[in-house]
Amino acid sequence: MGKQKLPEIKQQVLNLFKRSPSLSVKFNALFVMLRLNKSLKAELRNLLRELVEAGELQKNGKYYESNSNSSFYEAVIILDSKNEYAAEVHTDSGTRILPVKKRNLLTALPGDRAEVTIIEYAYSNEKEAIVEKIIKRAKHSIVGKLQFSSKGEDYAFVIPDDRKFRKDIFIPKNSLKGAVNGDKVICEIVNWEYQDLSPEGKITRILGKAGDVKTEFKALIKKYGLTKTFPKDVKDEVSEMESAGKFEISEEEIAKRVDLRDEMIFTIDPVDAKDFDDAISLNRLKNGNFYLGVHIADVSHYVTEGSALDEEALKRGTSVYLMNDVVPMLPEKLSNDICSLKEKVNRLVFSCFMEIDTKGNVIKYNIHKSVINSKKRFTYEEVQNILDDGKGLYYDKLNEMNELHHILFKKRMDEGSLDFESTEVKAEIENGLIKSIKPKERLESMRLIEDFMLIANKCVTLFIERQKKKPPFVYRVHDLPDKKRIAELSQFVRQFGIKLDPDNKRSIQKMLLEIEGRPEAFLINDITIRAMSKAVYSEENIGHYGLGFDFYTHFTSPIRRYPDLIVHRILFEVLNGLNAKRAQHYHKQLPDICKQSTETEINATQAEREAIKILQCQYMESSVGKVLSGIVSGISEYGIYVEMTDTMIEGMVRLRDLNDDYYILDQQNYRIVGRRRRKMYRIGDKVKVRVLKVDTEHRWIDLVIV
Template sequence: MKSEKKIKKKHCKNFSTGSINITSHGYAFVNVEGFQKDIFIPKNKTNRALEGDFVKIRLNKKKGIKIEGEVLKIIKRKTQKFIGILKINLQSNSKYGSVIVYNNSIHVDIFIPINDEKLKKYHHNDKVLVQIVSWPKKLKNPLGKIIKIFGKSGEYKTEVFSLLEEYGIQYEFSKEVENEAKKISSKRISDRETRKDLRNINTFTIDPLDAKDFDDALSIRKLNDNTWEIGVHISDVSHYIKEGSLLDKEAYSRATSIYFIGKVIPMLPKILSNDLCSLQPMEEKLSFSYIFNMDNQGKILKSWLGKTIIRSDRRFTYEEVQQIIDKKKGDFHEEIYTLFLFSKILTKKRLKNGSIYLEKVEVKFHLDEKKNPISLHLEKNNDAHRLIEEFMLLTNQKISEFVTSNKLFIYRIHDEPDFQKIFFLKKIIEPLGYFLDFKNLKTSINCLLKKIKGKPEQNMIENLILRAMSKAKYSTKNIGHYGLSFLHYTHFTSPIRRYSDIIAHRLLHCYLTINQKNHNNENAYKLKKMEFYEKQSQHCSNKERLAIDVEREFLKYIQVKYIKKFLGKEFYGIITGFTDWSVYIDLLLFQTEGMVRLCDIKEDTYILNSNNYSIIGKKKRKVYHLGDKVKVKLIDINMEKKQIILDWIDNKYFEESIKIK
C-alpha cells in the first residue's frame, strides 16, 4: 500500500501514458502502470481521444487521495477508419451528414461535409467505411470522408462484406493465387504408383445437403464373420499445396474457411476446395487414409496409415443416411448400418472414459432468392451426424497417438475448466433443482446434460457449461484434451477448410517416409524447429477464434432480420441474464436472446439482487431467477445494434395458466 502511495505521488508530479477506454457516456479510463485502478478522465478532458488510442495524460490530484487525469496528447490512434450508417437530412440547414458507428469503437458520430461532391453518390442509411481526416477545435465531432460503400444497411450483401471489412478478413483471391491454383488443377497425378490403390472398395461421403467441399470419405468391407476393414479417407490437400508457395501463404493467412448462412469464404480457391481436392463421387481422388480392422466388439485389431487413391461410389446427405439407419434399407444399407453400430460402441467407450457429451442445437435458416430468411428450424445431431463424428474423432486420436508426444507435432489441446466459472454455474443451477459434484465433475456434467434434455432451461445451461470450459486451441505442447478425455488429439480430418490439418498432414507424412529412400529427394518435406510450428499453432488458434466471432455476429444479424416479421407477437422465453437496468431472455422458439428494460416491467418495480443471479420486486417481493420461464412480447427491433426489444407480459396470469393446466 505504501509503495502504491509513493507511485501515485510520483505520477501526480509527472505525466504518464496508456490506452484509453471511452464509455458511451463520453467519460473515460486510462490504464497506467503502477496503479491498481484505471485513471478516470472526465468527459471534458478526453481532448478528442477515441476508443483504444494510446495517449499521454496529466494526473491531477483531487481532494483526499482521488486522482483524475486529462488527455494532453494522442500519441497514436488505434484506428482512423470506422464502419457505420450514413445519415443525411437534406431538409435541415446542417452543413454535415453524419456516420453513426454502432459497435462501441467510437463514442461520437463522424461528420461528413454536405458539399462533398462524392456525397451525391451515397444515400441515407447506406453502410459505409469512413476515415477521419480532421477534428477542428470548434467542432464536437470529427470530420471524415467516405472511402467505401457497402450498400443499404440491413441487406444481405451489405452485412456480409461490411462484417468482413470490420474483422479484416480477405475474401477475394488475387489473380496470381488463382492462376497458381489453375496450374495445379491441370497437372496429372505423379505419384500414383507409390499410393495404395483403394478404388475398388465401397467408399462414400456423408455431408450436409448444401456442402460443396468433401474432406472425408468412409470405406468398409467385411473380411470374415468377426472382422471388418474400415477406412477413413481424408483429402490429400498437402500433396497439392507446397509449403512456401503463393497458395500456401494465402491458405496460412486465412487459416480457416468461414461459413456464413448462404455463403462460404473458403480457405482455398474453389477450383481446389470444390473440385480438385473435394472427394467427389465417381472421380479418382488422392487421399491420406487411416485404415483399420475392427472386430464385432469394436476393438481395433490392426491399422495402417498412408497415402492412397480412392473413388467414392456415392455422395450421401445426413438425411439420406438417417433414413437408411432407420429403415435398414437403401444404397449401402449393410455397410452404413454396420458403421452406425460401431459408432455407438465408440460413443459408449468415449463416455465411459470421461468424455463430456455436449450436443448443441443449431439454428438453421432457409433463405429466399434475395437471401432474406424465410423460415428456420432447430437442427439436432442425429445418428448420421454421430456416425461421422465418432470416426473422425477416432482418426484424429489415433493419428496423434501414432506420432506420440515425443515427436514434434501440432496437437488440438483443451485445458481444464475455470473453477470460478464452474462455481458460478453451480450457483445458477441450484435454484432450478440441479447440482454439480466437483469431485466427479465430468460425470456430474454428463448427468446434468441428461437431466436438462428437453427442458426449457436446456439451452441456457448448455451455454453456461460451454462458457465455463476452456477454449480448445492448437499447440506443439501436448496437455491432452479435457472435454474428450483423450491423452492425444489432433485435427487431421478437414484440410480443405483448416490449415492446422495441412500442418498435421505434412508432419505425419514426414514421419511415415523418414526412413524411405525418396525422403532425401528435393521434394521431401523438411522438418522445422519447434518454434516455427508453435507460431503456426498460435496463428491457427487466433484465426479460428476470429472466424467463430464473425460467424456468430452474422448469425445474430440473420436472427434479428428473421424475427422482425413477428413484431407484436407473444412468446415464451428463459431468463438468461441481468444487468442493473435490463433482463435478457432466450426466446425458446428462435434460440436467440432479447432484452426487457427493468423500468418497463409494470407488475412491480424490480431491482437487481446483490448476487446478480436474480431480481426482486420492491412491493410484492417476487423473485425471478436465471432459468425462470416467462412470457414476453416482441415490440421492437434495432437492426444496426442487432438488438431484440421485448415487453414483459404480466407473469402472474402466466403462472395461473400453468396451475390450471
C-alpha cells in the same frame, strides 16, 4: 531500535524496486510486502518521503514507483481472447500479452505498433502495459453508419458498428464521397492526434442503406476483415496449375499411393455442402474386429508450402460460414472441385486405417496417402432414414458403421468425455432471406461421422507422439475450466433440481446426460459451454479436457481449416523421414501458425454468430406484435434475455419495460427481483412475450412480458 533498522529497511525497499522496476504500490501494500513490525510504520513512511525527495523513488498519486529510467518495449496493439485491448509486448525473455486500459492507449488501435512501458501491481502481481508513443499506424478501415450533424450538412460522423472502436469518426463535407444520412459506409482514418477528440476520416465506400439485410451482410464481411475474392497472384497460380495439368491425377501419382478406388468408400455430409473433406469405409475382420478407414482430402498435394495459395490460406485461417454465404479458405476451384471428394470421381486422400475391437479399443492403426473413388455422396438425412427404416442403399454397411459409432461413443463417455448438445439452428433460406427457422436436430448419422473423425484425429496424434524423436506438431488443446465458473454453474443448476459437484468432471458428464430431452437442456448446455475454457491450437500439448483425450489434433478438415493442412504436411514428412533442418523449421514456424489459426477461428465464430443474428432479426420483423413462448436465457443490468422456444431466437425484455415494479439485478442467483412485490424472473423460467420492436441494424429484438 527503529533507527537502527532504517538502513536495512532502506536497502529492502530499494532492492524490491530493483527486482521489480515496473512495480506500482500503495503504502499499506508495501508495508505488508516488507513484513515489518507494526511499530515501524511511521519510520517507513518517513523513509519513503526521504527517498522521493532524494529522487530515488517517485510518487504517482498514492502509488510509489521506481524513479529509474523506465524500460520501453516495442509492442503491437491487439484485441485479446476476451475481445479487450492488449499489447503483444516483445521483451528479451520473449513475447507476452499484457492488458491495456483504454485511458492508457493514447490513440492506438489494433494492429498499430507502439512503444510501451510496463507497470506491475503489488497485491495481484498483475502487469499491464501503457502506450507511450505510436511507432507505426496500421491501415484502419471502419464500418459504420453515417450520421449528419444536427447543425447542418457541413460535416458528419461515422458511428462504428464495432463499439470496441472508442470514438465516432469525424467526416468533413469534402470527404463524404456522395454518402447521405443513414448510409452504411466504410471509412478510413486519416488523422488522430488527441485521445479526447474524434479521429478524422474519409469515406472510401458506400455499402447501402443501414438496416437492409444485404447491406448489413456487406458491412459484416468488411467489419470482420473477410473477403470472398482472392488476390491476383492466387488466381494466377490456380490458372497456371490448371494449364500445367497439375489437377489431373497421373498414373505416376497413383503408383506412389495405396489404390483404394475399388473399395466401398462414401461421404456423409450436410445437404447443402459442397466441400467434401472426408470419406469413410468399414470392413469386419476375421477376428471380429472393425477395420475403419477415414479418408481425408489431400489438400497438401495441391497447396504447397510458401505458395501464394498457402500464404492466403494461412492469412484466412478457416472458411467462414455465414448461413446464406461462405467465405472460403481456398478458391472454389480447389475447395468445391479438385480437393472435394465428389461421387464417382478419382480423388487424392490421406487415409487413416484403424483396427478397433468390440469394446472400442484401437488395436493398431496405419496412415498413408491413397487414391479413392467415392461410391456415393450421402446426406445426413438420407443415412438417418436408411437406418430408421432398416433398408436402403448400403444398409448393412451403414448399420455396421452405426454399431461401431455406439461402441466408440460409449468408450469415450467411459473415459470422461463431455457430450454437449448442439444449440445450432437450421434455416430455410430463399433469395438470401430466412423463410423458416428451427433448432437443428442432432441426428445419429451426424454423431456417427463425429465419432469417426474424433478417433482418426486421436490416432494421428498418437502416431506423432510415439515417434522415437517426437517432431514438432499442432495440437488442439482444451484447458481445465475455471473453478469459480464451474462453482457458479453448480449454483445455477440447483434451481432445476440438479446436484453438480464442481470438483468432479463425472458430475458434469452426468448432468449433461440427465438433462437430455428437458425444456431447459439447450440453456444448461449453453451455460456449461460458457463455463468451459476455449479450445485453441498450440504447439505445446496439454490434452483436451472436454473430449477426455490426452492427445488430440485436427486432421480431418484441411479444405476449410489451415491447422489440418499443416498437420498433413508434418505427417507426410514424418512418414518419409523428417530431417533435423525441417524439424527446426517447424519448431520456429508453429507458434505463429497456432496463434494465427486460433485468432482467425475466433474471428470466424464471431462473424458467424452475427450473421445468424442479422437473419434472425429479418425473420422476426414479421412477428412484431405476436405473442410467443420463451424461456429466460440470461440476466443483465439492462434486462432479461428470452429465447423463443420454437426458433431459439433470443430477444430482450428491458427493465424499463417491466412497469409493474422496480426490478433489481441479483447476479449471484441469476435473477432479477421486484423491490416491492418481490416478484422474480430467473434463468430457466418459462414466459410469454410479445415482440415489441426489431432493429436489424443494431441486431436488437425488443420484447415485453405478457
